[in-house]
Structures are given as C-alpha cells and as structure tokens.
Amino acid sequence: MEKEKIQELKSILKSRLNRPLRYYTDTCTRCGICYDSCHAFYGIPKKEYSPVGRAEVVRKLLKKYTRPSGFLFPYWGDAMKLGDAVLDQVFEAAWSCTGCRRCMVNCPFGIDTGQIMGVAKHLLIENGTAPEELIMLADAAVEKGKSIDQFKEGYKQVIHDLEKEVQKKLNLPSPDGLIPMEKQGADILYVGLAGAHSIVNPAIIFNAAKANWTLSFFEAVNFGFFAGDPDKTNFIAQRIIKEAMALNVKEVVIVECGTAFRILRALMGKLPFRVSSIVEVIHRYVEEGKVKLNKNSVSEPVTYHDPCQLGRNGGVFEEPRAVIRKIVSDYREMSPTREQNWCCGGGGGLVALDNEDFRIKTGKAKKDQIVATGAKIVVTACENCVSQLKTIKGGYGLDIEVKYLSELVCENLAIQSSE
Amino acid sequence: MSDAIKPDITMDLKGMACPMPVVKVSQQIKKMQIGQVLAAETTDPGAYADFPAWAKSTGNEIISTDKKENVTTFYIKKIK
Numbered sequence: 001m002e003k004e005k006i007q008e009l010k011s012i013l014k015s016r017l018n019r020p021l022r023y024y025t026d027t028c029t030r031c032g033i034c035y036d037s038c039h040a041f042y043g044i045p046k047k048e049y050s051p052v053g054r055a056e057v058v059r060k061l062l063k064k065y066t067r068p069s070g071f072l073f074p075y076w077g078d079a080m081k082l083g084d085a086v087l088d089q090v091f092e093a094a095w096s097c098t099g100c101r102r103c104m105v106n107c108p109f110g111i112d113t114g115q116i117m118g119v120a121k122h123l124l125i126e127n128g129t130a131p132e133e134l135i136m137l138a139d140a141a142v143e144k145g146k147s148i149d150q151f152k153e154g155y156k157q158v159i160h161d162l163e164k165e166v167q168k169k170l171n172l173p174s175p176d177g178l179i180p181m182e183k184q185g186a187d188i189l190y191v192g193l194a195g196a197h198s199i200v201n202p203a204i205i206f207n208a209a210k211a212n213w214t215l216s217f218f219e220a221v222n223f224g225f226f227a228g229d230p231d232k233t234n235f236i237a238q239r240i241i242k243e244a245m246a247l248n249v250k251e252v253v254i255v256e257c258g259t260a261f262r263i264l265r266a267l268m269g270k271l272p273f274r275v276s277s278i279v280e281v282i283h284r285y286v287e288e289g290k291v292k293l294n295k296n297s298v299s300e301p302v303t304y305h306d307p308c309q310l311g312r313n314g315g316v317f318e319e320p321r322a323v324i325r326k327i328v329s330d331y332r333e334m335s336p337t338r339e340q341n342w343c344c345g346g347g348g349g350l351v352a353l354d355n356e357d358f359r360i361k362t363g364k365a366k367k368d369q370i371v372a373t374g375a376k377i378v379v380t381a382c383e384n385c386v387s388q389l390k391t392i393k394g395g396y397g398l399d400i401e402v403k404y405l406s407e408l409v410c411e412n413l414a415i416q417s418s419e
Numbered sequence: 420m421s422d423a424i425k426p427d428i429t430m431d432l433k434g435m436a437c438p439m440p441v442v443k444v445s446q447q448i449k450k451m452q453i454g455q456v457l458a459a460e461t462t463d464p465g466a467y468a469d470f471p472a473w474a475k476s477t478g479n480e481i482i483s484t485d486k487k488e489n490v491t492t493f494y495i496k497k498i499k
Binding site for chain 2: 386
C-alpha cells in the first residue's frame with residue numbers, strides 16, 4: 001500500500017475514535033455472548049462472522065494507530081498494520097454485518113458493533129474498495145438531489161398515471177389530485193421509494209383517511225448510509241429535510257424502509273417537523289377510525305417480521321401488530337420476538353450486493369423462526385426485508401407469501417361508497 | 420424514435436424491489452462495449468428520476484424513453 005493512502009486511512013481511524021468507540025473497543029471481554037446473537041454466525045459458524053470477530057479487525061487497527069502501546073509494542077494486544085490483506089478482512093467484517101444490533105442488545109456492555117463497522121465502512125470508502133453497487137447508488141441519489149428540477153416533469157407525469165389505481169381501489173369519481181405533489185402547507189410529506197407499490201398503497205391509505213398530504217420527489221432510502229459515507233448520508237437526507245421545510249409540512253412520513261426511518265427520526269438531530277413511519281400512521285388512522293379494516297378477513301396463519309431498524313432500533317413494535325390483529329384471525333408471533341427478533345440478513349445494504357448464497361445461509365435463523373410459526377403469510381414493513389424474505393423463501397423452498405403491511409391493509413380495507 | 424432503436428441487450432426489470440433495477444442496469448452496462456445500447460424495461464415510477472440521475476452520475480446516456488401502459492423502457496447508450 002502507498003504511504004499516502006496509509007496516512008489517509010490512519011487519519012480516518014483517529015477522527016472516528018470518539019468516546020463511545022473507545023469504550024466499545026476497550027470494554028469487550030471476548031465473553032462470546034454475541035456469537036449466539038448474530039444471525040450470520042448462526043448460519044455460518046465462523047469467528048469472522050461473529051460480532052466480536054468483526055470488531056476485532058477494527059480494534060486491532062485502532063490499537064496500532066491510536067495507542068502508544070500499539071505503536072511501541074504491537075505484539076501486545078495484537079495491533080495490526082494497514083495493508084491490502086488487512087483491508088480484505090475489513091471488507092469481510094463490514095459487509096457480513098447488517099447493522100441489526102441484536103448483538104448490542106445482548107452484550108453485557110452494550111457494545112455497538114454497528115458503530116464499529118461504521119469505521120470499517122469508512123476505511124473502505126477512503127481506500128476505494130467499498131462495494132461499487134452502493135457507491136453508484138449513493139452517487140445517483142446525490143445527482144438526483146442536485147438536478148431534481150430536470151426530472152420533475154417526467155416524474156409528475158408517471159405519478160399522475162398511478163392516480164387511476166388509487167381511484168379504482170377507492171371507487172372515487174376522478175383520479176385527479178389523488179397523489180398530490182409540491183402541495184404547499186400539506187400536513188404530511190410522504191417519502192416513498194422507486195416502486196409503484198411504495199406509492200400506490202400509501203396513497204390509497206392517505207386518501208381513505210382524507211389526509212392532507214403530498215408526495216416527495218425523492219426516495220427515502222439512503223444509500224450513502226449503507227455505503228458508510230457520512231457526507232453522502234447527510235446530503236441524501238438533507239434533500240428530504242429541505243423539501244419538507246420548503247413545503248412547510250408538519251410531519252414527514254417514511255415508506256416501509258427501516259433505515260430511512262431511523263436516519264431521519266434518530267440521526268439527523270432536531271428537525272422542525274415530526275418524523276413517522278407509515279406503519280405508525282396506518283395505526284393512528286385505524287385507531288382514530290379514519291381507516292376502516294375488514295375485521296378477521298384473513299383466516300390463514302400470519303406472522304410478522306420486525307425490521308431491525310424499525311423495531312429493535314426504532315421502537316416500533318406494537319403498532320404493526322395491532323393493525324395485523326384487526327385483519328387476521330390467526331396471528332402467530334415468532335419466537336424470539338420484538339427486541340430479540342432475528343435479523344432476516346438483508347439489511348445494511350447487503351440485499352443490493354451480489355451475495356445471494358451468503359444471504360440464504362445467513363437467513364437460516366429467520367427461516368427457522370418462520371417455519372416454527374407455521375405461518376403461510378409473513379408480513380413485514382421494510383423493502384430490504386421483503387426482498388430478503390423472498391430470497392429466503394426461494395432458497396429454502398418455503399410455502400409462504402411475503403407481504404408489506406401496507407399491502408395487507410389495502411387488500412383488507414373496508415371501502416366506503418364515494419361521496 | 421424508439422422503434423428505430425435496436426438494443427443490444429434487453430432487460431426485464433418489471434416488479435423488482437428497490438434498488439435492484441438500477442443495480443442490475445449498472446452491472447449489465449459494465450459488461451457491454453462502448454456504443455452499445457441497453458433497453459431496460461421497468462414498472463417503477465421512480466425510474467423516471469433515478470435512471471437519468473444514474474446516467475448522469477456514471478457518464479452514460481439515455482437516448483430514448485418509451486412508455487406503454489405501465490411499462491417504461493429506457494434505452495441507455497454506453498458512453499464510457
């Protein structure tokens with residue numbers, strides 16, 4: 001490796017060494033409890049796929065470059081020098097972790113492997129060896145933010161076409177204005193994804209509830225965060241924040257995407273609007289009687305998969321269950337559940353990478369959970385989770401159907417006659 | 420215009436979850452020769468902004484767009 005590159009990587013290690021990271025890397029006693037907490041280790045029981053195994057790679061680099069003892073006596077505590085082979089280990093550590101933080105919940109010291117892997121991803125970005133797919137997606141999202149005015153008209157036209165689907169579902173007289181855009185003073189700015197399902201189903205729900213809402217031009221997902229690039233993460237999130245502030249909305253509602261929700265709700269500081277998940281909003285409308293559901297209309301056994309960033313890291317556990325229980329007559333909880341629910345193995349950007357065999361193997365814990373419930377329908381509330389659950393379904397030949405919560409709600413909406 | 424375009428590769432990306440349409444197009448275009456054209460068929464409304472932004476950030480060119488019912492075909496020429 002070139003000396004200049006090593007200097008750049010050293011400066012990243014030093015800049016990232018804040019108080020929590022120092023605590024995390026100093027406190028680990030290698031007790032091994034995290035081994036049993038990691039879905040990747042469950043599927044592939046090798047040390048390098050355990051939380052402590054991953055963290056050790058970064059800890060050894062920090063030891064070498066941020067501690068006098070690591071510099072003077074590198075053999076004490078296994079300090080490790082930067083080099084191509086070591087960066088291969090860093091890659092393997094970073095990109096086998098979904099950042100689900102189940103290990104953190106079970107660690108006696110609360111060590112956040114996800115944060116440690118954030119350092120690993122940052123090193124790979126600077127080294128130019130981060131996954132190309134995620135860098136490309138982050139760059140495209142940044143470009144979209146810079147050039148959005150060029151794309152607005154085409155996007156508005158295709159969104160207008162989707163209004164007919166909303167009209168048809170709700171038996172409304174006209175499609176016009178059912179998916180509003182650039183609506184100044186709307187109560188809600190809804191941020192979806194690229195797919196029609198992420199716009200049409202929420203639009204049906206917003207219209208059923210007669211909400212004063214508007215659709216964002218941007219996609220909620222933040223590929224800068226997945227890639228591990230702090231600057232792009234901030235730029236991509238700021239696109240939505242600026243749009244919300246320009247429209248003067250009271251609330252930003254995030255599509256079924258766990259990471260997008262967590263970033264805006266928890267990682268962007270104090271914002272002049274409320275941030276909610278569409279899951280919370282659906283629950284609110286159902287509780288307020290604004291959206292009516294056909295009760296017990298699904299008799300097949302149904303289970304719910306908690307997306308890690310929405311549940312364990314976002315605290316949204318009860319709302320989706322309350323909605324599902326109104327629709328289905330045979331709801332079956334996975335075991336373990338809620339904070340202890342197993343990650344599906346698709347989060348953290350992994351689902352966008354060319355790693356299907358790895359994800360099938362590391363989805364074994366989730367597969368075992370689903371099979372144990374006997375459920376025929378698995379409902380979840382995250383795009384990544386839906387993709388990964390479908391991969392698990394195919395990989396293990398499961399006889400299940402995977403659905404978004406919003407999809408289940410729209411299928412079982414009690415439609416009132418048009419006025 | 421698109422009737423005259425003869426794509427070298429056609430990809431069916433209809434119904435794929437986020438972010439796979441852009442990922443698949445990006446992977447495919449890397450395998451192609453400069454000057455070749457990829458036709459990407461998608462049902463994603465977001466593609467209307469995502470594909471042009473991707474093309475701009477990667478230096479490729481969308482030479483035509485063709486919409487039939489809910490399927491849009493982007494004709495992408497590999498420039499570099």
